[in-house]
Amino acid sequence: MENHEHIFDDSLANLVGSWSGPAIGLMDLDAFFASVEQLDHPEWRGKPVIVGGSPQERGVVSTASYEARPFGVRSAMPSAQAQRLCPQAIWTHGHFDRYREVSSQVMAILASETPFVDQVSIDEAFFDITPGRFANESPIAIAARIQRRVRELGVTCSIGLGCNKTVAKIASERDKPRGLTVVPPGTERAFLAPLPVRTMSGIGSAAEAALARAHIRTIGQLAQADHAILTKVFGVNAEMMRDRALGRERSEVTSIDAVDDVKSVSNERTFAHDLTDRADVDAALALLGESVGRRLRKRGLAGRTVTVKLKFSYGSGRTIQRKLPHPTDDENLFVPAARELIDSIWFDGMHIRLLGIGMSDFADEAAVQTDLFCEVDERGAAHSDKRDLSVAVDKVREKFGAGAVGFGRAARFDRDVVRQDKA
DNA sequence: TCTGGGGTCCTAGGACCC
């Protein structure tokens, strides 16, 4: 279970001797959720473990352990399909508080090596170890030490190291798990050129298809493409994408202290059986809204725009949103607004597969306004008289766990879902 | 009995104002 190093064009690496210019790393935790489960359940080690939604309830795979992957199990695959491919797999819905805990331990290791850390998700972070910017040590030595220290926590990671984020990200995927892939300065263009465009972050299936129509399939071809074609695919970002393809991106890895300016908070749920009864829809909305409200209050956020997201059983979906007169963190105010949005499109016979509610457009504390017709607190957030009750419930939940208390409609909805699931 | 849940960012059209 050693980590392994792989140096792209190592003849040149030896020639260069020491690193010149920026050194950006991307650390990606290997099969992270599944690895934490195997760490916490020793009897699961060496066996196929799948973290995800249940195969019986329209779930998908979140993470498959490396033992499950030879069977063809992949992230985002419908759970029913994964179960057919690997019937002996051990399934779990996951333990996100625990993943967050291990993740912050890993991020603390990165932060101890350099102050320039950009966490992009629970299991990924960029870090800047440019010689001279913070320390003067060899970037390869630092990266290898990070891998060793992460392994001591009981999970493993792969690292890509290069002159910018694009190169580091692609390099990190080259050799998993436990790989350290180094793209020495000066070799990035040759490293990128033969790769499919889809490898590059920011190019998804739509951009890939549009590029293929112009016979552009590799990153090298993208780098040489006509400006007009790139503009058609990427709009104002055309030349930025060309720079990335040329290995010329100049990326900033900001400090780990950078403020967490979240833009939206939402909750959604896909139901094992479609909701068709309007009362069930309202109950589900109350339940989801309550969780959004709790998360807003926890972070001290108050939003002005409420968004309702729907997916229907026949595949299509809709989002409807409305701007509220005041920012709020109180579900007693924004859930009724969401209900009115649903009223505006509701028809009998609607089959709702997924329902979501979100809040965004958070109040800028500097630009708070008050109003004579509504109760508004110091931050300018509007409150209902029921908010005090919501806050009390938040506290009980925190103390005794999520299942400790629920409002009447939410509890009723839970029962409805259980009953439906069994039907 | 085939498709989750959390996000960010961008675009385009209509309303409205000047």
Place this chain on the structure above:
DNA sequence: TCTGGGGTCCTAGGACCC
């Protein structure tokens, strides 16, 4: 009285990421 144009806000939708 036959018709311009710019700016901004709001809304819906889509692409993309992990």
